[in-house]
Amino acid sequence: MTLKDTLEETYAALSANKVRSGLTVLGIVIGISSVIALVSIGQGAQSSVSASIQSIGSNLLIVMPGSQRGPGFQASAGRGSAKTLTQGDADAIASTVSSVQSVASEITGRYQVTAAGTNTNTTVDGVSSSYPQVRNVQVDEGSFISDEQNQSLAKVAVLGPTTVSDLFATGTEAVGQTIRIKGMEFKVIGTTVSKGGSGFSNQDDIIYIPVQTAARFLSGDSHLSTIDIQATDANSMTQVQTDATTLLSTRHNIASGASADFSILNQADILATASSVTQTFTILLGAVAGISLLVGGIGIMNMMLTTVTERTREIGLRKAIGAKKSDINRQFLIEAVTLTLIGGTIGVALGSGISLLVSALGVVQTSLSFSSIALAFGVSAAIGIAFGYYPAQRAATLNPIDALRYE
Amino acid sequence: MIEIKDITKTYGSGDTAFQALKGVSFTIDDGEFVAIMGPSGSGKSTTMHILGCLDTPTSGTYLLDGKDVSTMDDEELADIRKDKIGFVFQSFNLLPRTTVLRNVMLPLIYAGVGEEERERRATESLLAAGLSETHFMHKSNELSGGQIQRVAIARALVNDPSLVLADEPTGNLDTKTGEIVLGTFQKLNQEHGRTIVLITHEPDIAQHAKRIITVRDGLVVSDINHNQRIAPHHDA
Incomplete structure (x- = not known):
C-alpha cells in the first residue's frame, strides 16, 4: 500500500466523522498552543527581568551600608539607614582597586517636591557626575550634573520622565523651570530617557541632584547611601568585589570574619537569582500546559x-480481502498521527498568535523561540504515535472472522 | 483446484471443546460452481472460513492450487486471501462513504497494483458483474442491495482469484434481487469459467449451483452433481 493510498484512506476515515475528529484535534490544539503560549510568556518574562536588571548598569557592583545580605528576600535593615559609607570610601575604591572603570556615589532620600502648584513625593538622588555612565542613565534634554556643580553645591536638578509628567503639564518644557525640594529652590537643567519600571521600583520616578548638595542641604551629613562601582568587564567583577571588600574592611577597621558594616551586591548574582526564579516560573507554566497536552493525547x-x-467489521473486511496486520496497524497509526499533526499545526499557529497578542497588548514582551515550536511539534507527533499505538495494535490483531461477525 | 482432506476443527479445549468439523474431505476443480449447504450449526461456516483462508484447520490438509495452506500463519494467509480468494459476504460488504470504483480497487491497493492498472481492472470487473459505468462514482451507501452485492462480486473478481467464495450472498436481498445476483454468479461461472463456492442454508439458492455439498454436524452427508440431481436429495 503506497503512502498516497494510505493518506487517501486516512482522509476518508477522518472526514467520516468530522465533529469527532474536530473535537479530538481541539484537545491537541489546546495542549500545544498553551505550551507554546505559556512557555513564550515565561521566557519573555525571563528576558524582560534580565533586561531590566541590565538596565541599571553594566558590570555593576553596588556597595550599601548595613550588614551583609544576599540577593533575594531577606529582612533588610533598610537601605541607606545605616551611616557607614563616606565619600572617602568611594574615592579610595576609585583610586586603589584595579579594574574599576568608574565609581559613583549616591545619597538617596524621599522628599516632598513642588513645582508651580503641583507636588509629588519622590526619590531625590544625590549623585556624582559619573552616575549616568555607571548606572546607564541617558539624558534626554539639557545636561546632567557636572563636577563643578557638585563642588559649588549648585541647586540644580535632573528629572526622570515620570517626575516630569507628575510636576508639569503635558507639553511644558521642563528644562529651565524651578522646583522646590524640601522648600529649597532647584533649577531643572535636564531630563532623562525612560528606563521603564521594574517590579517594585519605578526607575523613572526620580530627581537627580549633585551629591554634595544633597549632603549639605538635604541629609545634613556626608554619609553616602550607595557607592556604585563599575568594573571594566564582566570577568573582573569578582576580583573587584573581593578587593573592594578588603579595602573597605580595612578602612572601617573590621577584623576578618567579623560582620561587615557594609555589603556589596553583585549585579551578576542578582541576575542569576532572578533568572532562576523566572526559570522556575517558566517550568511551572510549561508543566501545567504539558498536562493539558497529555489530556489531549x-x-x-x-x-x-x-x-x-x-470499525471492527470494516477491519475484518479489509483483512478478508488481503490487508495484512502491518497494513491495518499503519493505517490506524497514521490516522492518530495525522490528527495530532493537524492539532499541532493549528496549535502552533494559535499559540504563536496568543504570544504575539500578549506582546502587542503590552502585558509581557513574549519571546517565541523556534525550539519551543519545534519541541511542541515533535511532542505532538510523539503523542500521536504513543497514544495511537495501542488502538492500532488492537485493530491489527483483530481476528478477521470475529471482526466480520461483530455486530 | 481445491483439495481438502480429513479436515477437523475444534474450538476451545478440555470439557468445553466443541468439534465443529469432524473430518471433511472434498475436491473442487477449477471452473466448478459448488454450493455448500447445511443448516446453522452444521459446520458450513467453519468450512467457509477454512476454504477462505480466514482460519486454519485443527487437523487435515487443505491444498489450494497445489499449495498446502492448512499450516500457514496469519501473514501468509493474508497473502493467499489477497491473491487467490475473492469474498462476497451477506452484509457489510463495502466500505461506507467510499465510491464504487474505490471499493472494487481496494484489494488491488493492498496488493500494491499501480493506479492506472487498478482502475482498468476495476472497470473490467464492474462491467463483468453487470454494473453500468454510471454507478462507478456513486458512494456505496447510495446503492440498492442488489447493486451492492454486484459491486461486492466485482471486488471479489478484481484480483483474478482462483476461488470466489460467497457467504449467504442473497441473505439480505428479496427473492427477485437474489435471483439477479445468483444469475450473475451463474454467468461468471459459465462465460468466464470462474470457480465459485456458494455457502447457503437455503436449498432453493443451492439449486443454482452445479454441485451441492451438504454438511451436517461437521460431516459431509451428500455431494451431488447437477446431472445426478433429478430429484432433490435429502440425507437423513
Whole structure:
C-alpha cells in the first residue's frame, strides 16, 4: 500500500466523522498552543527581568551600608539607614582597586517636591557626575550634573520622565523651570530617557541632584547611601568585589570574619537569582500546559479506541480481502498521527498568535523561540504515535472472522 | 483446484471443546460452481472460513492450487486471501462513504497494483458483474442491495482469484434481487469459467449451483452433481 493510498484512506476515515475528529484535534490544539503560549510568556518574562536588571548598569557592583545580605528576600535593615559609607570610601575604591572603570556615589532620600502648584513625593538622588555612565542613565534634554556643580553645591536638578509628567503639564518644557525640594529652590537643567519600571521600583520616578548638595542641604551629613562601582568587564567583577571588600574592611577597621558594616551586591548574582526564579516560573507554566497536552493525547487514544470498535467489521473486511496486520496497524497509526499533526499545526499557529497578542497588548514582551515550536511539534507527533499505538495494535490483531461477525 | 482432506476443527479445549468439523474431505476443480449447504450449526461456516483462508484447520490438509495452506500463519494467509480468494459476504460488504470504483480497487491497493492498472481492472470487473459505468462514482451507501452485492462480486473478481467464495450472498436481498445476483454468479461461472463456492442454508439458492455439498454436524452427508440431481436429495 503506497503512502498516497494510505493518506487517501486516512482522509476518508477522518472526514467520516468530522465533529469527532474536530473535537479530538481541539484537545491537541489546546495542549500545544498553551505550551507554546505559556512557555513564550515565561521566557519573555525571563528576558524582560534580565533586561531590566541590565538596565541599571553594566558590570555593576553596588556597595550599601548595613550588614551583609544576599540577593533575594531577606529582612533588610533598610537601605541607606545605616551611616557607614563616606565619600572617602568611594574615592579610595576609585583610586586603589584595579579594574574599576568608574565609581559613583549616591545619597538617596524621599522628599516632598513642588513645582508651580503641583507636588509629588519622590526619590531625590544625590549623585556624582559619573552616575549616568555607571548606572546607564541617558539624558534626554539639557545636561546632567557636572563636577563643578557638585563642588559649588549648585541647586540644580535632573528629572526622570515620570517626575516630569507628575510636576508639569503635558507639553511644558521642563528644562529651565524651578522646583522646590524640601522648600529649597532647584533649577531643572535636564531630563532623562525612560528606563521603564521594574517590579517594585519605578526607575523613572526620580530627581537627580549633585551629591554634595544633597549632603549639605538635604541629609545634613556626608554619609553616602550607595557607592556604585563599575568594573571594566564582566570577568573582573569578582576580583573587584573581593578587593573592594578588603579595602573597605580595612578602612572601617573590621577584623576578618567579623560582620561587615557594609555589603556589596553583585549585579551578576542578582541576575542569576532572578533568572532562576523566572526559570522556575517558566517550568511551572510549561508543566501545567504539558498536562493539558497529555489530556489531549488521551483524547486521541480514546477516539482511536472508539473508532477501532466502531470499525471492527470494516477491519475484518479489509483483512478478508488481503490487508495484512502491518497494513491495518499503519493505517490506524497514521490516522492518530495525522490528527495530532493537524492539532499541532493549528496549535502552533494559535499559540504563536496568543504570544504575539500578549506582546502587542503590552502585558509581557513574549519571546517565541523556534525550539519551543519545534519541541511542541515533535511532542505532538510523539503523542500521536504513543497514544495511537495501542488502538492500532488492537485493530491489527483483530481476528478477521470475529471482526466480520461483530455486530 | 481445491483439495481438502480429513479436515477437523475444534474450538476451545478440555470439557468445553466443541468439534465443529469432524473430518471433511472434498475436491473442487477449477471452473466448478459448488454450493455448500447445511443448516446453522452444521459446520458450513467453519468450512467457509477454512476454504477462505480466514482460519486454519485443527487437523487435515487443505491444498489450494497445489499449495498446502492448512499450516500457514496469519501473514501468509493474508497473502493467499489477497491473491487467490475473492469474498462476497451477506452484509457489510463495502466500505461506507467510499465510491464504487474505490471499493472494487481496494484489494488491488493492498496488493500494491499501480493506479492506472487498478482502475482498468476495476472497470473490467464492474462491467463483468453487470454494473453500468454510471454507478462507478456513486458512494456505496447510495446503492440498492442488489447493486451492492454486484459491486461486492466485482471486488471479489478484481484480483483474478482462483476461488470466489460467497457467504449467504442473497441473505439480505428479496427473492427477485437474489435471483439477479445468483444469475450473475451463474454467468461468471459459465462465460468466464470462474470457480465459485456458494455457502447457503437455503436449498432453493443451492439449486443454482452445479454441485451441492451438504454438511451436517461437521460431516459431509451428500455431494451431488447437477446431472445426478433429478430429484432433490435429502440425507437423513
